[in-house]
Amino acid sequence: MKYDFKAIEKKWQKVWADEKTFAAKIDHTKPKFYALVEFPYPSGQGLHVGHPRSYTALDIVARKKRLAGYNVLYPMGWDAFGLPTENFAMKNHIHPEIVTKNNVARFKSQLQALGLSFDWDREINTTDPSYYKWTQWIFLQLYKHGLAYKKEMSVNWCTSCKVVLANEEVVNGCCERCGGEVVHKVKSQWMLKITAYADRLIDDLDGLDFIERVATQQKNWIGRSTGAEVNFTTTTGDTLTVYTTRCDTLFGATYMVVSPEHALVNQWLENGTIQNADAVRAYQAEAARKSDFERTELNKEKTGVKLEGVMGINPVNGKEIPIFISDYVLATYGTGAIMAVPAHDTRDYEFAKVFGLPIVEVVKGQGESHLDKEAFTDVATGTLVNSGFLDGLSVEDAKKKMIEWLESEGKGHAKVNFKLRDWVFSRQRYWGEPIPMVYCEKCGWQPIPESELPLKLPEISDFEPGEGGESPLARHTEWVNTTCPCCGGPAKRETDTMPQWAGSSWYFLRYMDPHCDTAPVSKEAVEYWGPVDWYNGGMEHTTLHLLYSRFWHKFLYDIGVVPTKEPYAKRTSHGMILGENGEKMSKSRGNVINPDDVVNEYGADTLRLYEMFIGDFEKAAPWSTKGIKGCKRFLDRLWGLGEMIVPGEGYRPELETAFHKTIKKVGEDIEVLKHNTAIASMMSLLNDLYAAGGATKDELRTLLILVNPFAPHITEEMWQQQGFEGQIAHAQWPEYDEAKCVESTVEVLVQLNGKPKARLNLASGLDKDATLAAVKADASVAALLEGKTIVKEIAVPGKLVNLVVK
Known part of the structure; x- marks a missing residue:
């Protein structure tokens, strides 16, 4: 019988939908497993082949967990508010609600065509008033607890879309969506005080099962550092406060830099203190046209304007030092002002060289002085010099003594600082909460x-x-x-309206209880399902989305809505799928693969199998038409095995070890997302079965269960054809015997003088001496040794014996 994947896949997708095969049970006596993938933004372009990689990987985990007896929640929904839909609506004169409805319908049909075991009874949509009612409710709680506030601030402004953009929506000074110019503009914005949770967002990462690069990105984005705030007075009598992690280098501060937007700069412009006002205002206008990314790029040319008419005063030695404005200092980071120590900071050094400013070494490093070189590494160790009461101290001791001095003199204090800024929560658009x-x-x-x-x-x-x-x-x-x-x-x-991040900051909770009308989630549901056991998503969302949702969850924990401090116990991320040419898929490159086309030509099971077999899940991998054809051949051969049933029960002796090893390998690999090696082991087992002339009913039953999470349609069909009871989805994951995972014999290569002469099957587990004795006792080897003298014996148990003879 031909493997008609189109008919088979359509049939089983209907069965699963009609019977609600994958609906999470309201049975809190069973152990739970909550698998979560990032819900998609339903764009008009539909799915691309990158989506199935993440969804299928967790689908395999979810299916295996069900087979292992867990009550599994694997939900899906739609992150459907946002600017792209609004832009499309404006361009085509269609209401965003209609655009969203059409896009969701297309996405859903594509996901269902992949055979993903989502619980569609729990489907959510961030644009549904019954959902965003609770998004608004959470905002009100944040406001009532002092964590939502209104503030005049400089924001990224897209001159084309005419909306405020978050920093992450600005790419090389342009709007990520439309490519229009982005400038800085002062607007009144709603802000969320995420900085109040900065320490907890770092400290609570300990104990979570996050892959290292995800945890590192979280920590780097928050950017916690320990240092001091130092008060520099000015010749106008005003105070400029700076934050520094290197207060030990204060004697080496030879100039100051403030952000072009600094309040004191504007004050000095208004009261006539600044004598070169035209040059300063021109530079301010130029800086306003740059994104924060452009302004802080390390390799860019250093620019700035000296403020004529005002000087800073170094608090440790009373020396007057010039003050500059420069766009590499941001008003939103630290205090918007820095002390510059060009002898010990690369960027300060480059700036000082451009403007001919003094460079004073205050930390003597080991060996050759860095001041003798044009390029140098920042000095973090060494001994203080040219620093008055700090001379002779180590860097760490000098920091402590300087902080003591600053605090005793009333000129500063110890301070923990963060790169993390409060969350700009306003968007000047329609299609949002x-x-x-x-x-x-x-x-x-x-x-x-x-x-x-x-x-x-x-x-x-x-x-x-x-x-x-x-x-x-x-x-x-x-x-x-x-x-x-x-x-x-x-x-x-x-x-x-709210940003798109709002609805995605708590959606994982709503899946637990999507129809609750008294709270975002009922206590009973969140106490059973929480936290998410395994969350997978793209690396591009491991900073902001992950931080925002962790922040909201911690706040909900603080007010008693949820019982855990963290929303996600485990977080993994996947690599993207590249075009066949190894480049990122894009329409302009002409290398985009449409999953609909692949499903139509090869079937959903083949697509699922291939995307898991393509390589290391965490790394990018190029698409290969040859590779997908290989996965189709594997399924064709699996189908053919259904017509090769041989007599017998259980596992035949010659295949027993292979089955136990494969059960163990597949089960363990699924738990660590090594789906490619799991598939390879099943391919090897299928080869063994073909070599043995077919499979017994019990052998085929086990193989079908193992393959099912990867290729659910074909295995359900074969299961039914063989007369096995029910669906595989309700079967039990096979067990293995550790003792039977070890081969009873191993093949050992025998060499004479390094040249292969024989291959012997010896008992496994032999040590070196026993291996040598068994080899020399073999009749064929004994014949080769006749008349020769062994001068050296080399043995690698279980693998190789080399006898050096003369």
Whole structure:
């Protein structure tokens, strides 16, 4: 019978849907396993072949866990708010809700065609009012606990989309979405105080099963450092506070640099202190057109303007030092001002060289002085010199003594600092969750009553932002104008909406209890299902999304909504699939692979198998048409085995070890995402069965269960054809006997003077002496040794014996 994958896959996908085969059970007596993949943004382009790699990998884990007796939750939903949908809606004059509905339908049909064992009864959509009601509720709790606040700040502004962008949405000074120019603009924004959780977001990584590169990226993004805040007075009487991790080098500070946006710079411009105001304002305008990434790039040319008319005063020696503005200092990091020690910092050194500033060595390193070289490494060890009361001290001792001095003199104090900034939570667009706040001239900002949630988006048809960058909602006065919940007077709704990150920061909780109408998730559900046992996603989301969702979860823990401090016990990430030419897939390169085409030509099981066989899961791998054909041949041969049933029960003696080894290998490899080697071991077992003339019913039964998580459709069909009971999905994962995983005999290569002469099957486990004795006792070897003298014996037990003769 021909392997008709199209008919088979369609048949079983309908069976699974009709019978709800993969629905998580409301049975809290069973051990639970919660597998999670990042829910997709349903774009109009549909799935690409990168999506199935992550989804299939965890699908295999989820299927194996069910077979091992776990109550498995493996859900899917849609991260459906966002700017791309809104842009498409504007361009094509279609409401974003309709665009979203169409895109979701396409994505869902594609996912179902891959045979993924998602529990579709728990499907969620961030644009559903019954979902974003609780997103708004969480925002209100953040506001009531002082973690949401409004602030005037400099933001990334896309001149084309006319919206605020987060730093991660700016690429090389351009909007990631439209390619338009991004400038800095001061706007009033809602902020979330994620910095209040900075220490916990680092410290609580300990004990989590996160792959190293994910944990490292989290720590680097938060950027915790220990140092001191130092107060520099100025010749105007004002104070410039700097943060430094190297207060031991204060005697070497020969100039200061402040950000172009620094409040004191603007103050000095307004009161006439700065004598070169035109040059300073021109530089400020130039810096506003650059992204933070461009401004802080290490290899860029150093630029700046000296502030004529004001000087800084070094607090340790009273010397006046010049103050510059430069775009490599950001107002949003530290205090927006730095002390520059060009002898011991590469960037300060390069800046000093450009502007001809003094360079004073204050830490003597071991061996040749770095000041004798054009290029040098930053000195972190050594002995203090030219530093008054610090001379002769080590760097660490000098830091301690300097902090003591600063604190005793009232000129500074110890400080822990973070690179992490508070989260800009406003977006000036329509297609996002309305922020449930109103502004009253009398009462200020007020939260709407929780009883009025969800605050729904109004039905509008004009989605273009205003010329000043205000949200399109601002034009709809019938929605904007409301009453103050505090005094009952006139008030206006907030017209900014939430960023796309909002809905994805807690979606994993909603899957646990998607229909709960009294809380984001019921206590009973979260206490059973939480935390997520295994979360897989792309490396591009291991900083912001992971931080944001961990922050929200910790806050919900603090207010008693969830019982655990962390949302995810385990986090892994996958490498992307490249084009056949080894380059990243893109339309411009013409190397994009559409999974629909692959499923149509080879079948979903072949696609699943190939994407797992393609290589190390954590690394990028190029697509190979030859490789996918090889996986199709494996399934064709598996299908053929169904017509090669031989008499007998259990595992035949000659195959017993192979079966036990394969059961162990596949089971262990699935648990560590080594799906490629698991598949290789099953291919080897299939070869053994063909060599043995076929399979017994019991042998085929075991093989089908092992292959099922990887290729579920073909194995379910073969299972049914053989008359096995029920579905494989309800079967039990086979057990192995450790003692039977060891071969009873091993093949040993016999060499004379390094040349192969024979291959012998010897008992496994023999030591060196026993191996040599067994080889020399063999009749064929004895014949080769006749008339010769052995002068040296080399034996590698279980592998090789080399006899040197003359």
